Amino acid sequence: MKFSGKNVLITGASRGIGRDISLVLAQYGLKVWINYRNNFELADSLKNEIEENGGSAAVVKFDISEEKEIKESLKCIIDSDGELSYLVNNAGITLDKLSIRMKTEEFEKVIKTNLTSSFVTCREALKIMNKKRFGSVVNISSIVGEIGNVGQVNYSASKGGMLAMTKSFALEGSSRGIRFNCVTPGFISTDMTDKLSDEIKKTYIDKIPLKKFGEPKDVAMAVAFLLSDNASYITGETIKVNGGMLMN
Numbered sequence: 152m153k154f155s156g157k158n159v160l161i162t163g164a165s166r167g168i169g170r171d172i173s174l175v176l177a178q179y180g181l182k183v184w185i186n187y188r189n190n191f192e193l194a195d196s197l198k199n200e201i202e203e204n205g206g207s208a209a210v211v212k213f214d215i216s217e218e219k220e221i222k223e224s225l226k227c228i229i230d231s232d233g234e235l236s237y238l239v240n241n242a243g244i245t246l247d248k249l250s251i252r253m254k255t256e257e258f259e260k261v262i263k264t265n266l267t268s269s270f271v272t273c274r275e276a277l278k279i280m281n282k283k284r285f286g287s288v289v290n291i292s293s294i295v296g297e298i299g300n301v302g303q304v305n306y307s308a309s310k311g312g313m314l315a316m317t318k319s320f321a322l323e324g325s326s327r328g329i330r331f332n333c334v335t336p337g338f339i340s341t342d343m344t345d346k347l348s349d350e351i352k353k354t355y356i357d358k359i360p361l362k363k364f365g366e367p368k369d370v371a372m373a374v375a376f377l378l379s380d381n382a383s384y385i386t387g388e389t390i391k392v393n394g395g396m397l398m399n
């Protein structure tokens with residue numbers, strides 16, 4: 152895959168899917184800005200791993216639900232590199248509960264962390280990318296944003312909103328050649344899905360034609376493609392990475 156840009160910011164990059172996205176994009180020669188919130192050691196060890204393999208990386212600490220921190224961090228990236236070529240909105244949380252027991256605050260917390268934060272980073276990235284008339288953004292949504300799920304009205308709303316929001320950003324960015332796309336993972340083996348009981352995991356696997364959970368690398372490769380020059384005529388699109396669980 153070919154990349155004309157030079158750097159990428161990946162939110163929630165120190166573990167799970169974000170970690171593999173970082174490793175893959177560094178292999179393609181991009182300088183990777185590894186966003187983390189809590190665990191500096193994890194983020195720093197990923198930076199070291201990338202550098203030991205000949206890549207370039209930096210860590211940047213911010214909470215994606217804090218607009219001020221996002222803006223300060225983007226300023227730090229621009230002060231250092233003079234540009235932001237690519238953005239991957241990967242950080243996300245779940246706070247599962249049946250809707251009749253879900254407090255409004257529990258709904259709003261997930262919307263704020265998963266959706267509002269992505270709006271802020273997309274908006275701020277678009278302002279930066281407009282200046283160079285170059286940029287590409289991938290938002291990590293979810294199969295749950297496409298089909299819904301029991302106990303996840305908050306999460307499904309946040310991820311479904313992300314799908315629609317991405318199309319609107321794609322329209323607004325198009326006149327300057329800035330692309331916005333989504334990836335919708337199905338069930339991927341990370342801390343997020345490790346929380347599920349073996350019984351629930353089996354129920355999901357029964358519904359997956361490829362009969363297994365995906366790996367973070369499966370998502371990372373789709374993200375890399377959508378960011379790259381190889382996808383230069385693709386915008387407002389969604390790639391499903393779900394083992395065939397949803398095909399339309």
Ligand code: NAP
Pocket residue numbers: 162163164165166167168169187188189190213214215216240241242243244264291292293294335336337338339340341342343344
């Ligand atoms: P994960 O292992 O739980 O990792 C989540 C990442 O998000 C962590 O790096 C976490 O940082 C970061 N994060 C959470 N809240 C944050 C905040 N307020 N500010 C900054 N960073 C924050 O999750 P994952 O499975 O890799 O999921 C990555 C993305 O894929 C998420 O958007 C998720 O919804 C989506 N997804 C996952 C699956 C799946 O099956 N795993 C399926 C569909 C979609 P800390 O280490 O600081 O907590």
